[in-house]
Structures are given as C-alpha cells and as structure tokens.
Amino acid sequence: MPQPTPNAVHVDAPLTQISVAFLQDASNFIAGQVFPTIPVAKQSDRYYTYDRGFFNRDEMEVRAPGTESKGVAYEVDNTPTYYAPIYAAHHDIADEVRANADSVLDLNREAAELLTHKALIKREKLWADTFFAGSVWTNDYDGVSGTPGANQVKHWSDAASTPIEDVRFANTTLMQETGRAGNTLVLGREVADKLLDHPDIIDRIKYGQTPGAPAMAGTAALAALFGVERVLVMNSIENTAAEGATNSHAFIGGKKALLCYAAPNPGIMTPSAGYTFAWNGYMGAAGAGQRVSRFRMDHLRSDRIELEMAFDQKLVSADLGFFWDSVIA
Numbered sequence: 001m002p003q004p005t006p007n008a009v010h011v012d013a014p015l016t017q018i019s020v021a022f023l024q025d026a027s028n029f030i031a032g033q034v035f036p037t038i039p040v041a042k043q044s045d046r047y048y049t050y051d052r053g054f055f056n057r058d059e060m061e062v063r064a065p066g067t068e069s070k071g072v073a074y075e076v077d078n079t080p081t082y083y084a085p086i087y088a089a090h091h092d093i094a095d096e097v098r099a100n101a102d103s104v105l106d107l108n109r110e111a112a113e114l115l116t117h118k119a120l121i122k123r124e125k126l127w128a129d130t131f132f133a134g135s136v137w138t139n140d141y142d143g144v145s146g147t148p149g150a151n152q153v154k155h156w157s158d159a160a161s162t163p164i165e166d167v168r169f170a171n172t173t174l175m176q177e178t179g180r181a182g183n184t185l186v187l188g189r190e191v192a193d194k195l196l197d198h199p200d201i202i203d204r205i206k207y208g209q210t211p212g213a214p215a216m217a218g219t220a221a222l223a224a225l226f227g228v229e230r231v232l233v234m235n236s237i238e239n240t241a242a243e244g245a246t247n248s249h250a251f252i253g254g255k256k257a258l259l260c261y262a263a264p265n266p267g268i269m270t271p272s273a274g275y276t277f278a279w280n281g282y283m284g285a286a287g288a289g290q291r292v293s294r295f296r297m298d299h300l301r302s303d304r305i306e307l308e309m310a311f312d313q314k315l316v317s318a319d320l321g322f323f324w325d326s327v328i329a
Contacts, residue, residue, distance in 0.1 A: 012108075012294040012305075013284075028235035029120045031127035031313070034186060035274040036266040037288060041281035043310065044083040049317075050269060051075050056179060082312040084279040084289060089118050090306035092297060108305060112292050115307035119290060123309065124236045124252050130313045131274055132186065132234075132256055137321040139173060143255075145329060156257075157194040157328035164200055167226045170259045170322035178319050180261040180271060183229040185222070188253030192219070192233045194328045201225060228259070255328045260321040273320035279310035 054074035061070040091111040101107055134140055143155045154161040167185065175181045187195065195201060196218070205221050219231040234253025241248040263272035278289030285291045290309040297304045 012292050029124045030232045031123045035262050037276045037278050038266050039280040039287050040277050043279050046078050046081050049077045082277040084310040084312045086310045088308040090304050092302040092304050094302045111305035119309050134325045137323040138318045139322040141324045143327040155329045159199050182259040182261050184262045185228045185231045186258040187233050188256050189235050189251045191328050257324040257327050275314050277312045282310050
C-alpha cells in the first residue's frame with residue numbers, strides 16, 4: 001500500500017474543534033488564562049526583550065539656541081528563544097468495540113474529550129513547574145507560622161496574618177522595580193479557600209453588603225480588595241496514582257500564590273511576566289497549537305484518535321512577578 005495513506009495525513013477538524021472548546025471552557029485550568037498566547041509559525045525562533053532601564057531614565061535636557069537636542073538610545077536583546085516541543089497521546093478504538101457500542105455513544109468524541117483532558121493536565125503541570133515555583137521570580141517569599149523574617153510572611157491561614165497588606169506591599173514593589181503593578185493574582189485552591197474565610201477580608205467586605213445579608217467573599221471581591229484586575233484560582237486536580245492503584249487526587253496548584261503583570265494583549269515592546277508560544281504553523285493546528293488526527297491502524301484493526309499540542313511557556317521577565325510559597329499552613 002502506498003505510504004502515507006490519506007488518513008495518515010488527515011487532521012480531523014470537527015474533533016479538533018471539540019478540543020478547542022474544552023481548552024476554552026475548562027475553567028478549572030488556568031494555564032491558558034494567565035499569560036497571553038502568541039501563535040507562531042515556526043517551532044522555534046527568537047524574540048526580543050527591552051531593557052526598561054533605558055526607558056525609565058531622565059535624560060531630556062534644555063536645548064540652547066542653534067544646538068542639537070539630547071540624543072537618547074535603548075538596547076534590544078535578541079538572544080532569548082522559544083522552542084515548542086510536541087506533546088502527544090492517542091486512544092485506539094478497536095473494531096470490535098465500535099461494532100458493539102450502543103448508538104448513544106460517540107466513541108470518536110469521547111476519545112477527543114479524554115485526550116483533551118490529558119492535554120489540559122499536562123499543560124497545567126508544565127505551567128506550575130515554570131511559573132508557580134520557588135527560585136523563579138525576583139521576589140520570592142515563603143509563608144511561616146512564627147514571626148516573619150526577611151522574604152517571609154505569616155501564613156495566610158492564620159487569623160493574625162495580613163494578606164491584604166502583603167499583596168499591597170508586593171504590588172508596590174513591582175511598581176517601584178518595573179513601573180508596572182501586578183494585574184493578576186493566581187491562587188492555589190486551598191489558598192483561595194483560606195483567604196475567602198480570612199477575618200480581615202470578611203470584615204472589609206461586610207461593610208459593602210446589603211444590610212442583613214451575609215458577607216460573602218468571591219474572586220471578584222478578592223480582586224477588588226487586592227487591587228488587581230482578576231484573581232484566578234487553580235482548581236485543577238491530578239491523580240498521581242499509577243493505573244490499577246488506589247486513586248490519589250491532589251490540587252496541582254498547591255499552597256502557593258503568584259502576583260504578576262500579564263499583558264492584556266501581546267505585542268512588540270509590550271512587557272509581560274510570561275508568554276505562551278503556540279506553534280499553530282504545525283499542520284492543521286489550532287490557535288493554541290493543538291490538533292486532533294484520526295487515522296486507521298490496520299495491523300491493530302483499530303481507529304486511532306491522536307491529540308498533539310506544540311507550545312512553550314516562557315518566563316519573559318522575572319521582575320514582573322511576586323511569588324509566595326507555602327503561604328498557608
């Protein structure tokens with residue numbers, strides 16, 4: 001048989017659209033929400049960064065008659081690179097299974113949903129490893145149970161802690177060091193739960209409530225109190241147990257928090273703590289760099305549904321983030 005067969009080079013557009021829908025609607029996963037996604041035509045390339053020190057220096061001078069104005073300059077660093085590896089998984093549908101399936105089942109769609117869920121978990125874990133970890137950001141703090149020392153805060157799960165003041169200090173620090181205040185606060189689910197019940201937060205919210213109504217805190221209220229545009233909660237979970245063992249589920253985000261500046265719209269000379277480079281130049285890939293293929297595996301007497309994603313999550317400016325590790329007990 002001639003190779004490749006038509007099915008081997010076919011990207012299934014309807015199944016890819018199912019994948020896209022899940023990537024957009026799965027709100028438990030924040031990896032695709034924090035930093036802008038930049039579609040790229042090539043798997044690897046360079047990008048530019050600018051030294052903000054040149055832009056923030058006072059260099060304008062009085063010009064005497066008949067003389068030139070003061071010349072100023074800036075430097076561009078074109079050495080940073082991205083590389084979008086291809087992550088992939090597949091699910092095979094045996095002919096016997098398809099022939100025996102009830103009419104209400106859509107085996108192709110179910111396979112696409114299964115694979116998309118795997119892709120979401122992979123991308124969330126990679127995001128956490130890249131951005132939601134210690135020794136990544138210029139400002140790196142730890143939560144402690146006792147009296148905080150340098151680069152420490154009291155656990156936000158302690159009623160005596162001051163999370164609002166801590167985040168305000170972080171935002172002032174970012175503004176002073178970069179000229180940009182943090183606009184996004186990312187919280188692990190357990191951290192968000194503690195903050196929503198923190199007495200300082202409840203106390204501030206209750207004065208804005210309708211008389212007689214309970215003081216209810218939500219992410220919108222947290223965003224207003226912390227002075228950020230949005231609060232994102234990492235609700236995603238992972239089963240860390242091997243197949244066949246007892247399930248062991250845990251939140252991917254852990255007991256951490258990150259305040260950062262994320263560019264609302266990516267562009268040249270647009271600062272951002274991070275970017276996601278998605279290789280949509282990969283044959284048939286959607287904007288987030290994913291595609292779903294369906295092809296025949298004759299030697300297995302099965303149809304294969306395969307999902308691939310090609311992206312690279314890049315830390316662009318470590319100065320534009322403020323991180324707290326183990327911020328609750």
